[in-house]
Amino acid sequence: MNRVRLATVWLDGCSGCHMSLLDMDERLLDLADRVELVYSPLVDHKEYPEDVDLVLVEGSVSSEEDLHKIRKIRRQSKILISLGDCAVTGNVPAMRNPFKTAEVLRRVYVENVSVESPTPNQVVPALLARVRPVHEVVPVDVFVPGCPPSADTIFWTLTELLEGRRPDLTGKTRFGA
């Protein structure tokens, strides 16, 4: 049997949605018979593969790098799932939107340091002026709200998708769940 090629990615989130995925506990190990984890913080692939069947995206789009990543992910995946409130609405990361990025950087690297220090601007990706939910940047196929969605919700969603159905999450989860 051909296993479904699954990827999971972190954009700007707290990793709580990934932890909820792990909260499937032993069901996670059992899933290994049906899916192949081709890209994820849990495995060592450094490049996002060309032909991903399902991708779970945690977090919002907050930096240039996130933007670059999510476009590539969209191009190379069949079904893209916005996992959790940060991906679905912007949630906590978007709370910085009323402030200018310069103000945020100033608090961290000018006000809250003990010795005069440079503000990071090499190698690290620039922050976007406005944090955005995933669907504002690329089309999303399935939305799974929750902060984080429970392990049961994630498991159910995955099972439906593996069965070839589009999951209807009405009543199954909610914002902040």
Place this chain on the structure above:
Amino acid sequence: MGRQILIDPVTRLEGHAKITLHLDDQGAVEAAQFHVTQLRGFEKFCEGRRFLEMPYLMSRICGICPVSHLIASAKACDAILAVSIPETAAQLRRVMNLAQVVQSHALSFFYLSSPDLLLGMDADPVKRHLFGVAETHPMLARDGVGLRQFGQQIIETLGGRRIHPGWVIPGGVAGPLSTENRDRILAGIPEALNRTQRTLDWFKRTIETFREEIRTFANFPSMFLGLVGAEGELETYDGRLRIVDESGSIVQDGIDPLRYAEFIGEAAEPWTYMKFPYYKPAGREHGFYRVGPLARLNIVTRCGTARADQELAEFRELRRGAILSSFHYHYARLIEILHGIEKIEELLSNPKILSKDVRAVAEANRREGIGVAEAPRGTLIHHYEIDDEGLITWANLIIATGHNNLAMNRGILQAARHYVSGNHVSEGMLNRVEAVIRTFDPCLSCSTHALGQMPFKIQIIGRDGVLVRELRRD
């Protein structure tokens, strides 16, 4: 400018990071940088929000150790309320924090690092993950899943959910523990102890085969910092700061954590969003210390529970003075899991844990509050100021992983110098450089709470500025 190797992203890591190795003309590594590429802005965007909201908001810094943020934040709020919370509330918070230490350490050891330890640093990267471990060592994989589940279920039993429970609140906790729930947690203890002991016994037998890694994985003198209890015992909820040097001698002791700013300074570098805390009295150049499981076992007088103390005695036979190799963070993590389970049993066995008196109620009575606790990865500090309306005007956060930033950077340099030569670079060599970072178990969404994210990238760039090789995940 020399050549560089870029590893991007660092995989099997809790967050986004890259590593750059700078090579000289002969292809030898002369410098290394660990880049954290996420920044989130909590210190700024909490401004104008009610302080009572902080635990709930601040726990969103990190989904791996939300409980530590809940606790440090709630303690800062307790200080603003100027209340001393009921004893049972403190003990219940302590149980939840220990449960989190267990689950978070299990994640680090089993899910992220055991593939290196069991399958080997040079194993096929396609198989080098938890599922690969489950195929070859099913018992160990299931023990890991089971231990993480044990910790997460305690958090759920107490707080109603596994991730981001809103149960730890300013003044105490949201509700008491029922007898039924206490018994349910206690029933899981024997199996959790067995799983841990089994893993520890295996790990101790295996250590021999990692001599080279032990010698080169951030194995150098440094100070170690963390909280200890009144008797110098292992303590994660309260206590005072102790600092020891590489010989194990005490540098500072009994420091009230509220005075943190006298001892801990913060600096930044242009190439990473993660800041560099340092021990202020020694200055930025020399004030280099480590925190977390290895540091805690180096600073404590004892663990304070029977089995863990037995293991600690054996652990200390590794070296006279402080244990210096960061490889032993793994070992220390297993001993802390053991201690956490034993301590949870002890705390729940005291009938007072069922008291209904779990919350003190007050208005804001002070303008400022500091809350400090030990997170799985080390000492965590939340510091807030409010205005007359109780709205946050300023916040400073020093996150466990941040303290280890200097050590992680020096650690990858040490390992890269040993394993990597620019003329011949193998995947296994670079995986070892990543594995050094994994020993520290950095939590990068945490450490870049300020406003960021950490992708992992290793770049090899030649003196001529030409990129020789790049490994990245994006």
